Amino acid sequence: MPTKPVSSNAESKQRSVQREVDATDRAKPKTKVPAAMQAGARRYPAPPFPKQHHHKPGDEWTIEPRPLYDAPFWQGSGKLAGKVALITGGDSGIGRSVAVLFAREGADVAIVYLSEDRDAAATKEAVEAEGRRCIVLRGDVTKRAFCRKAVEQTLKAFGALDVLVNNAAFQVHSTEFADLTEKHFDTTLKTNLYGYFHMAQEAVPHMKPGSAIVNTGSITGIDGSKELIDYSMTKGGIHAFTRALSGNLISKGIRVNAVAPGPVWTPLNPSEKRAEDVAQFGADTPMKRPAQPEEIAPAYVFLASPQCSSYITGEILPIIGGY
Template sequence: MKRQKSAAEAAKQGRRIQEEVDAIDATTKAKPKPGKPMQAGEREYPEKFPAQHLEKSGSEKDLKLKPMYEAPGYEGSSKLKDMVALITGGDSGIGRAVAVLYAREGADVAICFLEERGDAEKTKAAVEKEGRKAILIQGDVSSADFCNAAVEKTVAEFGKLDILVNNAAFQEHTSDILDLTDEHFDRTLKTNLYGYFYMARAAVKEMQSGASIIMTGSVTGLEGSKELLDYSMTKGGIHAFTRSLSSQLIPKGIRVNAIAPGPVWTPLNPADRSAEDVTEFGTCAAMGRAAQPEEIAPAFVFMAAPCCSSYITGEILPVIGGYGS
């Protein structure tokens, strides 16, 4: 009897709570509008973007609103002193911002790029402005021969390889799986998965204990995206590759981690979305706006620096602008 009475009282309490909430809902004329996008950095970041569509592979110099990569509030402290990094997709976007901070922390940088030499030259100049050396390596990461050659050139120029950042990516949306052609699917997988594998395989041959590999994953690899079936598939694969390779390389003393960004303002997105869609890019994030590359790059420093992450391997770090809405 006591149990029945207790259950009845709990159910009654539940209904009373429901009635109270229903009464509040009934008197609420309209739900509050979403607040202003969150600004919590050293400087204010764009909340909307110009309507613009870029031809692939997308050039940063052609963007009406340039991505912010300089991170003027970030002060280096020799976390990567005299280390050597190779960054794929290093000519623009996240890759450029990472190159700049790596140089600010004392590393020399090899910058791999596909075709946008003007963007790559600007990244090289930005690295040199930080007082470090940079080289440019042009080619397609979906080629095993290119990846081997890129690592060889880096070691020949700088004498070693301490950090690999697998960052190059291909992204193009489709709304219907029936529109996702074999050619499209193949290009996405070859760039995003084959490229990461080939470059990691080449790099490991040259890496010593204390080195690290950092993969650029994505929130789409965590949550999926109905218009980015192939891209989401590859990013989920990159996360699995990160965890698997990290276990394999523990005996060698090489750490492997991934950063999984949310929406970030880079040439990748205007080269994917329509001009109209681009204006609202990133507003779906909990913070109400897209990130700028300089807001993502410090996470890559953290994962590369032995003084920060010597006990971290096999982790996927989401940098997605918060949770919920």
């Protein structure tokens, strides 16, 4: 009959450590689900949110709670003094917050939006409250003629164009790949890719050295999303567009970068998710909540300002809540 092998000193030490750790773990009280991380200048809303579902393209004034965009503790210091910015999707969400912070930094702002007149008027009022001029331009960025008109009207109003923010987007989940229709696919690509391409191509001839283009990408363009195949595809394309265009425009002195947010509390998601999903939006992030627009907008100031980022081009800046 074989004898039982004698444990080595190493085995004994390992088992002793294991017993100690097990005993310590058993003695600890059960951990509570961590609360949403709050590391900003003020506390931000966290799930669960009220169950809600809104019609496309989404109106910020109907969202509960209202997205926080005005960054009351942000103090401007002339980072964009004398500049002119054109922001697509500037009526609400990230675009609105960017418009307000750009104005606080000294820029005049042209806002492009699809049809959300009340939101656009509120953004215009907020920009003007910062002491800067603002025009609102209603139209469809999938149409090249409108993009040309938007640039022309910006130049007519302000005499220059220094910063282009491509931010307008279309997104709708499709659980089953087979259910993603050509109409759905085409709408996403036309808005998210054609819109960026048209606006950039119309704007660049009027931009001087020191100007900047800032594109809105997404974490879905880095990691993908199984229910947002078309949207993920366009956001990955925007990241590639950013890198390629940056190289093309270096000789002109125009920088091109992108911000890639994770979940952000804007009209985009409550206008396409089921009410039950909206209630838990952002809960699966390490911070246990979505970002608010004012937490994302400072990145656009950084990338737009030659004072802050003159040696940065072709970069994708993820702001994804700890993923």
